[in-house]
Amino acid sequence: MTQNTPAPTDRTRLRRMHERGQYDADSIHSILDATPICTVAYVIDGKPYATPTIQWREGNHVYWHGSSASRMLKASAGHEVCLNVTLTDGFVMARSAMHHSVNYRSAMLFGTAHKVEDPDEKAARLKAFVEGLFPGRWDMLRPPTTQEMKATTVLGMEIDEAAAKVRTGPPGDDEADYALPIWAGVLPIRSEFLPPDPDPRNLAGVKMPDHIRNFQFG
Amino acid sequence: MTQNTPAPTDRTRLRRMHERGQYDADSIHSILDATPICTVAYVIDGKPYATPTIQWREGNHVYWHGSSASRMLKASAGHEVCLNVTLTDGFVMARSAMHHSVNYRSAMLFGTAHKVEDPDEKAARLKAFVEGLFPGRWDMLRPPTTQEMKATTVLGMEIDEAAAKVRTGPPGDDEADYALPIWAGVLPIRSEFLPPDPDPRNLAGVKMPDHIRNFQFG
Numbered sequence: 001m002t003q004n005t006p007a008p009t010d011r012t013r014l015r016r017m018h019e020r021g022q023y024d025a026d027s028i029h030s031i032l033d034a035t036p037i038c039t040v041a042y043v044i045d046g047k048p049y050a051t052p053t054i055q056w057r058e059g060n061h062v063y064w065h066g067s068s069a070s071r072m073l074k075a076s077a078g079h080e081v082c083l084n085v086t087l088t089d090g091f092v093m094a095r096s097a098m099h100h101s102v103n104y105r106s107a108m109l110f111g112t113a114h115k116v117e118d119p120d121e122k123a124a125r126l127k128a129f130v131e132g133l134f135p136g137r138w139d140m141l142r143p144p145t146t147q148e149m150k151a152t153t154v155l156g157m158e159i160d161e162a163a164a165k166v167r168t169g170p171p172g173d174d175e176a177d178y179a180l181p182i183w184a185g186v187l188p189i190r191s192e193f194l195p196p197d198p199d200p201r202n203l204a205g206v207k208m209p210d211h212i213r214n215f216q217f218g
Numbered sequence: 219m220t221q222n223t224p225a226p227t228d229r230t231r232l233r234r235m236h237e238r239g240q241y242d243a244d245s246i247h248s249i250l251d252a253t254p255i256c257t258v259a260y261v262i263d264g265k266p267y268a269t270p271t272i273q274w275r276e277g278n279h280v281y282w283h284g285s286s287a288s289r290m291l292k293a294s295a296g297h298e299v300c301l302n303v304t305l306t307d308g309f310v311m312a313r314s315a316m317h318h319s320v321n322y323r324s325a326m327l328f329g330t331a332h333k334v335e336d337p338d339e340k341a342a343r344l345k346a347f348v349e350g351l352f353p354g355r356w357d358m359l360r361p362p363t364t365q366e367m368k369a370t371t372v373l374g375m376e377i378d379e380a381a382a383k384v385r386t387g388p389p390g391d392d393e394a395d396y397a398l399p400i401w402a403g404v405l406p407i408r409s410e411f412l413p414p415d416p417d418p419r420n421l422a423g424v425k426m427p428d429h430i431r432n433f434q435f436g
Contacts, residue, residue: 011265015289037306041259041268047229050259050268052304052324071233086270088255090415093430097348097359098366106270130315141315142395148316170417177360181424184417187433194406197308199388206399212311215405 011110012163020165025060027164031085031107032057035191035217036133040064041082042075049075055083056129060159062109063116063125068153076113076155083109083157091187094171095180103167103186110161116154125154134211191217229328230381238383243278245382249303249325250275253409253435254351258282259300260293267293273301274347278377280327281334281343286371294331294373301327301375309405312389313398321385321404328379334372343372352429409435 005024007013014021022028038055041048051072055064062083066073085107092101116122123144130138144152171184196212223242225231232239240246256273259266269290273282280301284291303325310319334340341362348356362370389402414430 011262011267016285016287037304039257039259039268039270039302039304041257041266041300043261043264043266044229046261046264047298047328048259048261048266048300049229050257050300050302050326052257052302052306052322054320067234069234080265082259082266082268084257084268084270086255086257088270088409091351091433093352093355095360096366097344097356097362098370100348102272104270108268110265126315130318133309134311137311138315140400142313142392142398142400144315148314152316170415170419173419174360178419179421180360181421182358182360183424183426183430184420185430186415186417187430188412188415190410190412191306192408192410194408197388197404197406199402199404201388201391201396202402203397203399206401208401212401212403212405215309 007163009161012108012161014163014165020167022164022166023162025159028107028159028162029057031087031105031164032062034105035085035087038064038083038085040072040076041084042072042079044075055085056132058125058128061156062159063129063154063156065126065129065152065154068151070153073153073155077115077153079113081111081113081157088189089168090189092171093184093187095173095177095182095184099171099173101167101171103169106165108163109157109159111157113155113157116156119149122149122154125156126152134215136209136211140209225381227379230326230379232381232383235383238385240382240384241380243377246325246377246380247275249305249323249382250280252323253303253305256282256301256303258290258294259302260290260297262293273303274350276343276346279374280377281347281372281374283344283347283370283372286369288371291371291373295333295371297331299329299331299375306407307386308407310389311402311405313391313395313400313402317389317391319385319389321387324383326381327375327377329375331373331375334374337367340367340372343374344370352433354427355429358427
């Protein structure tokens with residue numbers, strides 16, 4: 001693993017296992033694109049909060065959204081946040097408790113979230129979100145009303161202060177421990193999509209679109 | 219869904235979709251027990267951080283651990299944290315963009331993290347962690363050294379300020395939209411374990427233990 005790009009700031013600089021770190025845009029983007037599921041941390045009255053949500057990337061910006069009444073979005077807009085995306089790829093089983101680990105891909109983004117205020121831009125961002133996951137779906141849907149758009153807040157953040165951290169491969173045991181008769185290895189984990197579960201209220205004859213039938217992340 | 223237990227504090231009280239909320243111990247515990255993967259939010263210099271890690275529960279306490287040099291653990295010990303566990307169970311595809319949603323189970327825990335200082339208690343907690351996921355493994359491993367134990371920090375928190383939020387089932391569309399010929403339904407997601415990948419350096423004849431062969435969460 002190369003490390004051509006230095007940490008952009010002190011808080012992105014990896015303290016532990018820094019050899020697992022990457023700071024280049026491709027490394028960050030590939031993790032953001034691998035799953036929409038993320039966690040946003042924010043501060044209210046000096047105290048930390050972590051809320052799971054869904055993110056999407058356009059160029060070098062990341063976006064997330066929700067109800068305009070959301071405490072998370074209100075506490076994030078115009079404020080410092082930390083957005084984390086982590087994919088857990090496996091449990092790493094070593095010969096000592098100490099060297100047990102997890103294989104993962106994690107991206108940590110810092111910055112100040114901004115609210116997408118312009119209605120046209122907000123609509124474009126939301127369309128890009130839906131189309132990014134489900135190509136062709138936006139135009140199949142009942143169009144959003146003005147009221148629905150007002151009730152939705154979109155936040156965005158430039159990806160200019162971020163770190164990726166990745167672990168892959170077998171355990172790294174103490175050399176002497178490889179002589180021990182202990183099973184070691186990796187238990188791989190992945191997200192799987194089960195067959196779609198159609199709404200019982202779907203109209204007769206409505207076909208399952210390809211963006212559902214062939215759905216996958218990334 | 220019943221709501222017999224009120225929110226323990228104002229910050230645990232759900233603002234949005236409060237009908238999805240549960241505040242009783244069984245609801246919280248069942249989510250913590252369903253996956254060890256969690257995110258811990260903490261504050262450094264007034265700014266939020268979210269770090270993915272692994273949690274385990276013993277009775278009404280939750281624990282997490284890492285290197286004693288970890289920035290996350292040092293910034294959490296004796297300080298306010300928010301620990302979140304979220305399982306994403308499916309994408310909810312509605313007839314309007316607005317009503318698209320996610321099926322999930324999420325537990326949000328607030329409190330002050332404490333460091334497990336007593337060496338015997340620390341060892342007992344770490345053993346419980348390994349045994350909870352992989353029954354029988356602790357005693358098969360090369361025992362931890364004093365130095366390894368010193369290099370490991372265990373943090374704990376009483377589960378006394380927590381909220382669970384759960385969404386299940388099909389989309390909830392506007393009544394008029396059910397007349398539209400749009401495919402709606404749920405795309406179920408689950409974590410899957412692939413066949414274990416033995417370390418190429420395993421000794422000849424070392425058998426895969428049952429806790430690997432039959433591994434599952436919860």
